[in-house]
Amino acid sequence: xxxxxxxxxxxxxxxxxxxxxxxxxxxxxxxxxxxxxxxxxxxxxxxxxxxxxxxxxxxxxxxxxxxxxxxxxxxxxxxxxxxxxxxxxxxxxxxxxxxxxxxxxxxxxxxxxxxxxxxxxxxxxxxxxxxxxxxxxxxxxxxxxxxxxxxxxxxxxxxxxxxxxxxxxxxxxxxxxxxxxxxxxxxxxxxxxxxxxxxxxxxxxxxxxxxxxxxxxxxxxxxxxxxxxxxxxxxxxxxxxxxxxxxxxxxxxxxxxxxxxxxxxxxxxxxxxxxxxxxxxxxxxxxxxxxxxxxxxxxxxxxxxxxxxxxxxxxxxxxxxxxxxxxxxxxxxxxxxxxxxxxxxxxxxxxxxxxxxxxxxxxxxxxxxxxxxxxxxxxxxxxxxxxxxxxxxxxxxxxxxxxxxxxxxxxxxxxxxxxxxxxxxxxxxxxxxxxxxxxxxxxxxxxxxxxxxxxxxxxxxxxxxxxxxxxxxxxxxxxxxxxxxxxxxxxxxxxxxxxxxxxxxxxxxxxxxxxxxxxxxxxxxxxxxxxxxxxxxxxxxxxxxxxxxxxxxxxxxxxxxxxxxxxxxxxxxxxxxxxxxxxxxxxxxxxxxxxxxxxxxxxxxxxxxxxxxxxxxx
Amino acid sequence: xxxxxxxxxxxxxxxxxxxxxxxxxxxxxxxxxxxxxxxxxxxxxxxxxxxxxxxxxxxxxxxxxxxxxxxxxxxxxxxxxxxxxxxxxxxxxxxxxxxxxxxxxxxxxxxxxxxxxxxxx
Numbered sequence: 001x002x003x004x005x006x007x008x009x010x011x012x013x014x015x016x017x018x019x020x021x022x023x024x025x026x027x028x029x030x031x032x033x034x035x036x037x038x039x040x041x042x043x044x045x046x047x048x049x050x051x052x053x054x055x056x057x058x059x060x061x062x063x064x065x066x067x068x069x070x071x072x073x074x075x076x077x078x079x080x081x082x083x084x085x086x087x088x089x090x091x092x093x094x095x096x097x098x099x100x101x102x103x104x105x106x107x108x109x110x111x112x113x114x115x116x117x118x119x120x121x122x123x124x125x126x127x128x129x130x131x132x133x134x135x136x137x138x139x140x141x142x143x144x145x146x147x148x149x150x151x152x153x154x155x156x157x158x159x160x161x162x163x164x165x166x167x168x169x170x171x172x173x174x175x176x177x178x179x180x181x182x183x184x185x186x187x188x189x190x191x192x193x194x195x196x197x198x199x200x201x202x203x204x205x206x207x208x209x210x211x212x213x214x215x216x217x218x219x220x221x222x223x224x225x226x227x228x229x230x231x232x233x234x235x236x237x238x239x240x241x242x243x244x245x246x247x248x249x250x251x252x253x254x255x256x257x258x259x260x261x262x263x264x265x266x267x268x269x270x271x272x273x274x275x276x277x278x279x280x281x282x283x284x285x286x287x288x289x290x291x292x293x294x295x296x297x298x299x300x301x302x303x304x305x306x307x308x309x310x311x312x313x314x315x316x317x318x319x320x321x322x323x324x325x326x327x328x329x330x331x332x333x334x335x336x337x338x339x340x341x342x343x344x345x346x347x348x349x350x351x352x353x354x355x356x357x358x359x360x361x362x363x364x365x366x367x368x369x370x371x372x373x374x375x376x377x378x379x380x381x382x383x384x385x386x387x388x389x390x391x392x393x394x395x396x397x398x399x400x401x402x403x404x405x406x407x408x409x410x411x412x413x414x415x416x417x418x419x420x421x422x423x424x425x426x427x428x429x430x431x432x433x434x435x436x437x438x439x440x441x442x443x444x445x446x447x448x449x450x451x452x453x454x455x456x457x458x459x460x461x462x463x464x465x466x467x468x469x470x471x472x473x474x475x476x477x478x479x480x481x482x483x484x485x486x487x488x489x490x491x492x493x494x495x496x497x498x499x500x501x502x503x504x505x506x507x508x509x510x511x512x513x514x515x516x517x518x519x520x521x522x523x524x525x526x527x528x529x530x531x532x533x534x535x536x537x538x539x540x541x542x543x544x545x546x547x548x549x550x551x552x553x554x555x556x557x558x559x560x561x562x563x564x565x566x567x568x569x570x571x572x573x574x575x576x577x578x579x580x581x582x583x584x585x586x587x588x589x590x591x592x593x594x595x596x597x598x599x600x601x602x603x604x605x606x607x608x609x610x611x612x613x614x615x616x617x618x
Numbered sequence: 619x620x621x622x623x624x625x626x627x628x629x630x631x632x633x634x635x636x637x638x639x640x641x642x643x644x645x646x647x648x649x650x651x652x653x654x655x656x657x658x659x660x661x662x663x664x665x666x667x668x669x670x671x672x673x674x675x676x677x678x679x680x681x682x683x684x685x686x687x688x689x690x691x692x693x694x695x696x697x698x699x700x701x702x703x704x705x706x707x708x709x710x711x712x713x714x715x716x717x718x719x720x721x722x723x724x725x726x727x728x729x730x731x732x733x734x735x736x737x738x739x
Binding site for chain 2: 003004005006007009039040042061062063064084085086087123124130131133134136137138139142143146255256257263264
């Protein structure tokens with residue numbers, strides 16, 4: 001092998017791949033071959049580096065130069081300028097307030113982050129076992145197997161304070177202890193990689209970016225509870241994650257890191273991958289177990305818990321991907337090190353998928369206890385397009401919305417729950433002041449209606465009913481008492497549902513009523529959507545002082561309700577308007593505005609129609 | 619792989635392969651690759667460094683590059699940076715001189731004073 005002088009790390013997380021990372025990689029191979037320097041440069045495909053908004057991104061070592069928004073056309077310049085002449089290409093670097101940031105570790109996005117689970121993600125080649133070993137991989141496993149017994153290993157996790165990263169935050173060591181204490185001929189460990197929340201991609205990125213870490217974490221858990229068989233349950237929408245985990249299992253077997261008598265101990269272990277069909281409910285552990293057994297993915301009443309009667313009736317631990325990802329580092333660096341990060345009850349770090357109306361969307365890992373303000377405005381870079389912050393939704397579709405007044409709340413399990421949101425698996429959706437909260441609540445309720453497995457009536461019927469009311473409110477048919485009805489239904493569903501999905505599905509509605517009740521009231525009483533989102537609660541108006549009479553709006557109107565002339569300017573016949581917004585889109589001088597509330601003509605027309613209907617009925 | 623010692627062996631080897639990403643290196647060789655450097659044969663010099671180092675299996679050495687160094691009359695210019703020692707700058711390099719520098723300076727730790735054009739920062 002010839003000596004390399006440059007390591008070129010191209011982010012090949014799904015975000016960058018969809019932005020064209022693979023084409024860039026191919027182009028690099030071509031150009032390097034043309035220039036005859038292929039042997040000097042290593043091209044490495046890594047997992048997600050985090051800042052998806054800048055994608056495709058790449059880092060070039062030894063200097064650690066960070067390039068963003070790279071296109072195949074830039075490759076030639078990078079090779080000839082940077083690789084051959086040693087002059088990094090400034091225009092591809094990040095500009096922050098007139099300052100050029102050349103190296104990765106100075107990018108503001110990374111400043112507040114502490115990477116534990118994501119330590120190798122975007123830094124190593126996920127398909128190389130050797131690169132994982134180079135970062136200390138499998139050393140924790142070797143040490144635990146040769147120096148500790150299962151109870152001592154559980155004690156380490158207890159001391160670290162690690163809690164389940166899938167959402168509930170149940171202490172990991174208690175789950176393990178229960179299964180450890182049960183006598184059984186067979187026990188199982190399952191890695192829950194069924195991530196279905198809109199806007200969340202933490203598990204996918206971990207599985208794709210550092211598969212061996214998850215595998216090592218699974219083996220550490222298996223040893224502690226006495227399991228000899230593990231399953232990765234990964235949803236079928238994640239083909240790359242499935243491929244990488246399968247490859248990692250093969251590599252580990254070949255290297256003798258899996259199988260019989262691992263590291264010369266008595267511990268034997270084997271793992272398999274099972275794919276899920278992409279049903280949200282299958283992330284719930286009982287439904288997941290049913291699905292893994294080949295049955296319909298429905299939750300079952302607890303008890304019995306999986307700890308006593310899990311997969312095929314045997315004691316089983318189900319741990320989330322991120323929970324497992326933390327384990328190797330906890331054993332390597334010690335429980336005290338891990339427990340030194342975070343708050344009194346929530347230790348360590350948490351991976352979040354930041355999305356929504358912020359500058360730096362992407363994958364981040366921050367210490368627990370960071371405030372929402374730091375997370376959104378420092379790591380996330382603040383709001384886009386000069387808009388104001390309005391709300392943040394934490395914890396996936398069944399999480400809750402928090403507002404401006406909660407920005408200084410520390411992010412940990414208890415603080416969020418107290419305020420009606422939850423940690424969930426770590427999806428964070430930031431919303432600006434142009435979002436209608438009633439509409440947001442409707443969107444998430446619709447998702448939960450679609451994804452409800454239908455087994456228990458509160459969830460199946462109750463959510464559908466809630467969605468119906470929200471539909472009415474957003475279409476201008478809301479009536480007095482709707483808000484109270486939503487609250488009553490929501491609370492009932494939370495209390496009576498069988499599984500975590502139903503128990504938390506009303507959260508978006510309940511939390512938005514709690515913090516944005518005035519918006520619900522405006523929708524119901526004034527028939528107005530102040531944020532001008534709900535089409536039935538606004539109207540379009542042409543401002544004659546700005547209208548130039550070009551007739552474009554009239555020509556594009558699909559229902560011919562705009563009329564006028566160059567001299568008289570144009571007007572909209574409000575009663576016929578279907579509020580498609582075409583006119584606003586085509587107006588060259590932006591003379592058409594969205595106005596909250598119904599137009600007086602429409603209100604009058606509706607009243608007359610109702611009166612007429614009443615008379616006819618009489 | 620049967621023991622932790624086996625794992626450590628693999629780790630050490632793998633860490634060497636990844637040393638470009640911030641690993642510990644004993645000597646860093648920085649070749650000036652500005653326009654005048656390239657015109658005077660800096661690419662050949664860099665190539666020879668890479669070849670000589672990999673032929674000798676020197677795993678604690680890193681070859682990298684920089685732009686114009688401002689010593690046009692002495693191109694190709696090469697810096698040798700060693701932890702805890704003053705930087706040594708060699709000028710007017712060519713493949714033959716590179717071979718000598720690798721043997722004398724990098725392997726045996728003796729600065730080839732004939733080629734040195736500057737030392738320190």
